[in-house]
Amino acid sequence: MSTTGRRGPAGAASGALDVVRPGTLTTVQDLGRPGYAHLGVPRSGALDADAHRLANLLAGNGPDRATLETTLDGTAVRVRTDVTAAVTGAPCPVRIDGRPAAWGAPVRVPAGAVLDVGGAVGGLRSYVAFGGGIAVRPVLGSRATDLLSGLGPAPLEAGQQLPLGVPGRPPGAVDAVPLPAPPAELVLPLLLGPRADRFTDAALRGLPEAGYRVSAASNRIGLRTEGPPLGRADSAELPSEGMVLGAVQVPPDGLPVLFLADHPVTGGYPVLGVVPVDRLGAAAQAVPGTPVVFLPVHGRTDPADGPAGPHPR
Template identity: 70%
Template structure:
């Protein structure tokens, strides 16, 4: 999941940027461009992508006067640092982290002014997993199927960022942004509780396995990513052997691979799959999963 490093405005945006732009100084473990994603293309094999923690990303945009689904940077665990070539107002939200401008501490979770040529650095996550860097006017790399989001599974959209990459900045909305008073940012869960609607393939599992799913304690696996939240804990025993024909997968589907450990499909999930889906987590419950660090306690409960 570590992004490849190369030069490149052309790699990040598909073409050389024009006008104001943002240069990546430190890419971090995984930094991608995300907006609301590209729903509605699953019939063509194209997944949704988009913000994993949509409430946090939209709040950052709201504080800047951006449309709620304007494109932002989503970082994973280690943050990132960027340098704009014009003055810009930015918000760093989502996972709590130390924020600096040219080494000077500035506010997390509120608009800050970044002079032209200064380095905005969002440090490693102190709480949570994914931080969001939003900029007045948004980021405007070339859209693919109506979205600027990176999809790690299909490769659509801008590639994960590397040092030296550049992204074009949009023009801020006219007028002053809304007041930047205290706002309630979503927090990282000490325990992740995910409601489950059983099915469509719960009958492929024993009754004991279904009770285990809804009563046992799990933990978030370090192998989790934007494709799926993997779990550590008791395996679910199947009542049927054999293969299941590939069928459509939805956001929040809990697929159970041969090792028996549930995997919750997140935004970059495949659109089809052949392992049975024991249940589905409603979309509105998945934002907390975006901030659940490896080792976080996890419980599934009946929706």
């Protein structure tokens, strides 16, 4: 059993969680490690950043504290000390020692109790915050699990122990919590370029009606699509070039891939365009089979990271 918690004089761990049920894929996430793409390090971090921030707010944390990001079937942990917790993101049943507890609100979990976050009833990913945050050791300033590079802690395993940080302010009263419905249709604005000229005019004109759907092969690296291949005007190979968060790359099969938090920072396939970062939270919650509509737009978008150097924010 991994013992990464703090230890007191008697050797007993304190301020920690014991993983009872890890779930299909539960990872530690914060706001990621932007600014290292020039070193080959992806941004990583919570895929649904708004849900992550809200969970922290409800638990009395700042937005940078680490949470647990669950995928589809939740997780269960036993707490070693009294702690405030909150669950947001994909709606799901929440239980404390088998008794129903609130989703989207601060709940007090007594020492020794099991907090069980059930399977998502809409969307894919839930976020579980604890007062003080998950206090695993940071790597390059972040506690986020990066599945592509292997940085940060590994996905949760049964019997693992996770340390908690020192709680900050008490959680404030909450009147209402926003509950965005998982998208019935994922509509993604697409700023065309830099390689849109590699595709036929007919392919670009037909994007909004192309009939793409979210593929079950999607993951934290990218949202893959199913549908008609995009027609190429130029099939010549490209040298490897920098990729940003939200880039839509088109591999040889012609099916667009939307790069998410754990995306590679370089690639050799043409980038059709870039989806604004503030629209990626919906992509994090889109279940396989969800229709995807790419809407070409004109203007500028903030890619949030890039290969040239540290991001100014």
